Amino acid sequence: MAKKTILPFGPQHPVLPEPIQLQLVMEDEIVVEAIPAIGYVHRGLEKLTETKAIAENIFVVERICGICSFMHALCYCQGIESLMNITVPDRSRFLRVIWGELHRLHSHHLWLGLLADAFGFESLFMQCWRNREMVMDIMEMTAGSRVIISTNALGGVRRDIDSDQQKFILNSLNKLQEELDNIKRVFSDDYTVNKRLVDVAVISKEDAHELGAVGPVMRASGLSFDYRTTGYAAYNELDFEPIVEQSGDCYARMMVRLRECYQSIDIIRQAFAKLPEGPIASPVKGFPSGEIATRVEQPRGEVLYYIKANGTNHLDRLRVRTPTFANIPALLKMVKGLTLADIPIAILSIDPCISCTER
Amino acid sequence: MVSYLLLAMILLPMLLAAVVLAVTDRRFRNVCVLMVSGILMVSALLIIKTGAAFVEIHGTLAEVLDYVIFAADVAISLIALYFGFKFRSIVLAVLSIAQLIPLVLFHIQINFAGVEKAFHIDHLSMIMLLLVNIIGPLIAVYALHYMQEHEHHQHLTASRQHYFFATILLFLGAMNGLVMANNINWIHFFWEVTTLCSFLLIGHDQTEAALANAKRALIINFFGGVAFILGIMFIYSRVHTIAVHEILTYSDVSVLLIPMALLVLAGFTKSAQIPFQSWLLGAMVAPTPVSALLHSSTMVKAGIYLIFRFAPVFLGTWLADMSALIGAFTFAAAALLAISQTNAKRILAYSTISNLGLMITLICILDIYAIYAAALLIVLHGVSKALLFLCVGTIEQAIGSRDLEDMDGIRQRLPLTAFLATFGAISMLLPPFGVLITKWIGIEVTASLPPVMFLIILGSACTVFFWAKFIGKLLSHNPEAEKIETLFLTYQGPLAIIAVLALITSIFMIEFSNMFIAPFISSAYLGSSDQTIPNVLISDFAGFYPPAFFAVTAIALLLVFILYNWLKPKRYVQPFLSGENSGHNQFYSLSDGKFNAGFRNYYFSSVLNEHKLTYLMNSIASALLIVLFGVILR
């Protein structure tokens, strides 16, 4: 047994949307060891924020990750706002929820598609991405751009959503929900899909807790926690429960995200129903000082921002701990003992965002 | 004339064995071996040219010979008894006594009578003679250089080569005797000599493993020997003759069924059918020429020969059907087990077991094509497997390992040997070579016995798997490998000759069949010496004509080379390693370190656990054997 199969899985690998390398050591096709190597996306973004003005940094943190850009900006703005004790207008709080949930919808659809692609279900991938385009249309209509929408600003939001747009969005969401019903049936009941997801890469409740998993990975293992329930933005005025699955395998993680899509649609509807009239931003004067840690629930789990300001237009330090970073220990635990064919599924099941993690 | 040739083929090697044992000078030994090799080849060809014949021995000479052979047979049993005590093996001691007592009793019973027509050279003998006397000497010549290297690696103080070559020569003589003898007692004697030779050669290296495996080989083969002698006694009690040709003319099958079952059992042990396969696997510790000569191409065929010889008596009975089933089971099971092996010699050993199983199946099927295929397979397999073993031996001497996983880039390191080995493996697996053709015929003729056919189908799928791995490894390219091959005429020469023989036998299959198999079938199965009647060509077989087939393949290959010249790569790049290449076979990984990308063939070690599966297969095969005997003894 002297020789083993050693495979560099990534960085340029079509199954991985982003460059990361897992050095897989295998026997037959069973992975005995997976050694991650990173650094392909590291740009030095945290350092960059120290050279930019505080308001400019919104655009920088949005480019930590193009998929959950809005949440990054939201987290950053909320941090600066609470440092400066700014109360944002009610309308903008609700608009932030709406955009935030739209991002969650597009991110989960994207992920569902990539997962389908990872287990070789091409038409399901196409269908997920086709549905996603409805969300992208909403983004483009409300913000003028598709992925990095830049609607957050210090003290509120930059753009408003008028009643015509509202009608369009609600219509689209109705359609989206119908389509979602279709793909849900495939994801949850299809024989081949079940074969590939059920009991693959299981993380127990204890492990998930001990390894500090966050987001859907944690909730799929039976831990009920969602940072939105703490009620930032307008979430305290909306009615929802964290979505929890018990089995801790890839199927559970998929189900959590699928059900969160429904939840997001529901939250957006609630938010529109309760959307108050009024200004969309408060004025911001002066510079923040002091330090603060803020958190936001992203599609991938909670993100943590640590901001240290010194009263000037530049920050002393900005530190981001992203959900993927928290989930990597769980991932490395999962992949051991899997077969090669399950590796892409296991990697995708934590919805990795390497560009978040490496910044 | 024929009797002189017989002398040259049986007695001369045995006598020279004694000489080689006595005179330890290397040069003298080499001359002896070369001389014997030449004589054997020539006499075999001459004897074949003479044609089928009986050789009679009369008078005192016959009597003396009978006594001598009896004494020698007793001596072998006594030697086994001695080793039984030496190894403190009760089983071996009991078996040797179990052989000794019937042997003595039987000879007393028949009053040491002999057979006038002491030797019978028919076309089946000729096929075996060709194999023994052409492949055997070539392997012996190869061994001259091999053993020199082998002892060099072992750092022995005193050379033990004279033992080795003496045993080899003794074996060749005995094997010739075995396939030509007409006196069944003599066959038993030669049979026991080959067992003894096998035992001595397996234990040749005197290591612990060698001795343990030698002991096991002796025990299992002696078990077969006991079955053999009991079978002889039974035959005599039923038909009162010990002359093979007279036994064969006996038409009432039911009378001979029990002794025939015993002989088939003996054949199973010698041909390492499951559940008796363990000795052949153990025998792989012996120096590779031994594996090539005794344990793949010739000695294990003695069991096949015995069954083949007596098959006309029991074909179409329950015994034949069950034997065919056990053979087919062995074929499939051994092929399945071969998948889990990384040791090249063990892969070849399992493949040998598997092919021997196929031969037994073919022999035991009442169909003229099956007989053709069986006889062909004996030759084709013998040639190809000898070639493969010798190549693996050469590779092992050069790289110091017989593990398949260490043979990366062997194509660059030992180009000629790797080429020949690849050729050998292809001739075992792919069309248009003969082994596959026999498998094809096997499937077509076993349509009358669906379970047997089903096992052959499963077995051939497994066969593809392990051979393709084997060939793939031999052909794999390693940019770092450098040529280390050194050529010797007596070393690679025999390899090349055997390879050419493998090609020729495949191309001229039909001519070969016409020359040997058709007459054999007409005399042995149709009871007629008129050779024109059953002149069934394989070409009748669905319009298959090997030379045409080879010609098409050759044209295809030519076409391929023309196209290939047009397609020759314009630029060489590194393989796909996800973009992180740091060398041809290296990639950057953690902290910019350079790691070697590795690849290991699949062996399914977790599913195909050799130990557990062997237990299972042995149980099934034993059950089949018990059923066989249970029904026959009812």
Add this chain to the structure above:
Amino acid sequence: MNIQIIAATILLAPVIGGLIAGIDRIITARMQHRVGPPLLQPFYDVLKLLGKENIAVTNDQSLYAVLYLVFNVITLVMFVLQMDLLLILFMLLLAVASLVLGAMSANSPFSKIGAQRELIAILAYEPILISSVVGMYFVTGSFSISRILQIDRMLFIDLPLLFIAFTYVLTIKLRKSPFDFSTSHHGHQELVKGLTIEYSGPSLAMIEIAHWYETVLLLLFAGLFFANNLYVAVAAIAICYFAEILVDNIAARLTWQIMLKSTWIPGLLIAVVNMVWVYIKYHV
């Protein structure tokens, strides 16, 4: 006459195979709510590949690609000349073996893993392919296509289970999802392109063309089950291939473990059941 048949086969088969591939891609695209490429896209692809630079990892790698093509052509010609079916299966094996050896000869772990998986696929489909041929033998009493064609019964009526098993392994042989794990039509797979990853330009084109021949051969093979009526046979082939495309689009890629289990246990079982029944019907 034979020469004309051979020439027609060699020239027409890739055209038909390429068109089938083109139709396949359009239907697939439509099933995925896409417009899809033009019908002649497979030909464009191959012609483009022929005009590209041939880069390789090892010297003799392209040799195996050509061998794969040539053996596929020979196999198809043998089929058209109505020779022995078992021999044809063995020739097909030779073709696949050359592809596997080509993948093994390159020193690349991805292609070598692909080769192993292809070998496992052979292990899975070979018994069923041979079983279907044997089933035909039980009904017609011959392994030779020329004699199978003379029979006036529809083989499908006697061998429905074997036909099902055959279509099942056809998915493996055509490398369609759920069994496209040694190499897949689209690159998003853990082995990237597996078997063919180290081929490029003209040698990749050879493999593509060989695959067209193979497709034609396999579909003709499927047609044998309906051989007594040309129209039924053509319809059956069309339905059969459409079913393959459908399955390709409604199934996730399974693992080879599942494939091996499903072909060796239920697959071989239904094959054996069918064989036993025709054996009893015609021979006992």
Add this chain to the structure above:
Amino acid sequence: MMGILQTAATKSPWIVHFDCGSCNGCDIEILACLTPLYDVERFGVLNVGNPKHADILVVSGTANYRNARVLRNVYDQMPWPKAVVAVGACASTGGIFRNCYNTLGGVDKVIPVDVYVPGCAAKPEAIMEGVLQAVQVLEKRKETGETYAG
């Protein structure tokens, strides 16, 4: 004959996508091009995921010190004729990350780029246009018979 080969070359551009330090914005737009709304397969474009089969290398994101060699390797392993499309501001110039300590700037610092697609993130329509422009580059290379030049 050569003419047919040339027209075929314009009808079947196979792409390989390499993400070198992008924020995922452009990556998901490149993927979106393959999906039903945009469906680049209409033009014969396939994402083959493997440099050895590809004609066009589509790069998103800035080159940094670690992924530059990967980018170079991927480019080298593509058969000639080939073209490179830099998608998005980062790949074209370095974009917002131009002055980060770990970035080299646009991918043209590492490999020759033929087509630049602007945008942050670049829109799918723009990316498709970029790929089709790269096809023209390929065609020209084929015509002039330009040989491999590192």
